[in-house]
Amino acid sequence: MSDAPGEAAPPALDERASYAHFARHSLRFADLDALGHVNNLATAAIFESVRVSFLAEAGMPVSAPKRGFVIARMTVDYLRELHFPGEVEVGTRVLRIGRSSITIGQGLFSNGECIATGTAVCVRIDRASGRAIALDAPLRARIAALSES
Amino acid sequence: MSDAPGEAAPPALDERASYAHFARHSLRFADLDALGHVNNLATAAIFESVRVSFLAEAGMPVSAPKRGFVIARMTVDYLRELHFPGEVEVGTRVLRIGRSSITIGQGLFSNGECIATGTAVCVRIDRASGRAIALDAPLRARIAALSES
Amino acid sequence: MSDAPGEAAPPALDERASYAHFARHSLRFADLDALGHVNNLATAAIFESVRVSFLAEAGMPVSAPKRGFVIARMTVDYLRELHFPGEVEVGTRVLRIGRSSITIGQGLFSNGECIATGTAVCVRIDRASGRAIALDAPLRARIAALSES
Amino acid sequence: MSDAPGEAAPPALDERASYAHFARHSLRFADLDALGHVNNLATAAIFESVRVSFLAEAGMPVSAPKRGFVIARMTVDYLRELHFPGEVEVGTRVLRIGRSSITIGQGLFSNGECIATGTAVCVRIDRASGRAIALDAPLRARIAALSES
Helix, strand or coil: CCCCHHHHCCCCCCCHHHCCEEEEEECCHHHECCCCCECHHHHHHHHHHHHHHHHHHCCCCCCCCCEEEEEEEEEEEECCCCCCCCEEEEEEEEEEECCCEEEEEEEEEECCEEEEEEEEEEEEEECCCCCECCCCHHHHHHHHHHHHC | CCCCHHHHCCCCCCCHHHCCEEEEEECCHHHECCCCCECHHHHHHHHHHHHHHHHHHCCCCCCCCCEEEEEEEEEEEECCCCCCCCEEEEEEEEEEECCCEEEEEEEEEECCEEEEEEEEEEEEEECCCCCECCCCHHHHHHHHHHHHC | CCCCHHHHCCCCCCCHHHCCEEEEEECCHHHECCCCCECHHHHHHHHHHHHHHHHHHCCCCCCCCCEEEEEEEEEEEECCCCCCCCEEEEEEEEEEECCCEEEEEEEEEECCEEEEEEEEEEEEEECCCCCECCCCHHHHHHHHHHHHC | CCCCCCCCCCCCCCCHHHCCEEEEEECCHHHECCCCCECHHHHHHHHHHHHHHHHHHCCCCCCCCCEEEEEEEEEEEECCCCCCCCEEEEEEEEEEECCCEEEEEEEEEECCEEEEEEEEEEEEEECCCCCECCCCHHHHHHHHHHHHC
16 A cells, blocks of 8 residues: 555555544445456445535635645555445545645445545646645645545 | 336435435545535435445345346436535435336435435346346245235 | 337337348446446446437437436336347437427347347436426437437 | 656646547536526536446446445545536546556546546455555556556
């Protein structure tokens, strides 16, 4: 699960103890692929949903009209098969804060077992110009609070 | 919401009181369309998931290898806009039992309001031949039980 | 395939000859369900995509900010199984013009065979109020042109 | 673009010249997110579809009943926004061959510009045991041919 230098080393994304923020999501029949397993894309869709809510809860709505976040990089590591029907639990945390980006780490759990882990680099942009903008002090404070919780 | 003669008239699919079977599902960020509303297809995907679970709970797994159900007709009526994030509640019931098909009716509710209703004609088929087969007595008994509950 | 009185009777939606407007779409692996068939929802997603383009080509963008279309009712009839990979062809036409709504009929074809047909009632609304608004004369003229082509 | 250490060096995944295998896919209205851009997941779904076809064309069907491939790791880098409607072109190549895995690299292009690049580590497994199995000589020969083309 190691990526670029600063992206992964630290917290074990496949352990529940690494997270303070959890959210539950339901699986859908359409998530199944031709082999009868929950498809990779469903995992990514659930990670995305929780990430968006996580940022919104911290006062950083992804789809704010003037300034928001776009995803620059996504990784998913698949550890186990997942089956329908059921609910999964997703742990989410901040992994790294850059000048204009936040790297988020996530783990998807079913019946206590980690099914997949993921990371996403979310870049703060100005919608009009499409350019990355620095995370300002209040945002940094909020993100720091998220990281500690 | 009126369809073919026998398909719809009776129970009001947009009223919670019409259902005894309920299931909850979570909305996803990817369900949103370009207008910021939960897309029609997400509604259909949630209806499908609950329908599959509903039939499986009654001992009729949709994807059984030898004999299962295929959908022959689907209708969805959209009554209100739905927003992310959140959970919805789906009521499901049997509307009609044919020689080889079951018509299922559903209502999707958010905060007590009906967002959409749907019907689905599910036909029992033999997988090898692809042909519709009559619902046998034990299945009819189970479906009748579902209809009464 | 008959619905409410004016909705369906006339053109056979499962015949290519009923359409003048065609569009091609590619199937995706994620469209497959647990039985290895292209899922019902993929059919609905492709119908939707073509419908949106059809209306946009006629100068009626679905997601225009002030006035646009919302879908009030969708039906899909499934006639045959569909497999990945491949491309499908969708025929689209106007079935009925109401005071504030257009009913669109569609057929999805693979290798010349009709896989599914669908209808959609699209209602013209004012975004601010959410209310249905009458189709004005220029729109009616454009829709009439679509219907004849 | 192999994983660990060298994750970016070799072939530039964002250049058309890096690929010999190309496939076209159509975008769908449901791919749009609340900001009106094609969502990250649509990109991943298209990469997956082409990857599955790429492996099948090389005689390695992903969903073969006894021995197939599962995805162990997926990465996507997003370079530009993508809009509906339209078609995209996907370039696909083998990046690395391991004992029991193949790493595939992809680029998604629209109007000649690279929108996103991706990698996927696909592991050969025995379905019954779920264990990774070594790529045998005939498979290695076929993959080598793919890599050269």
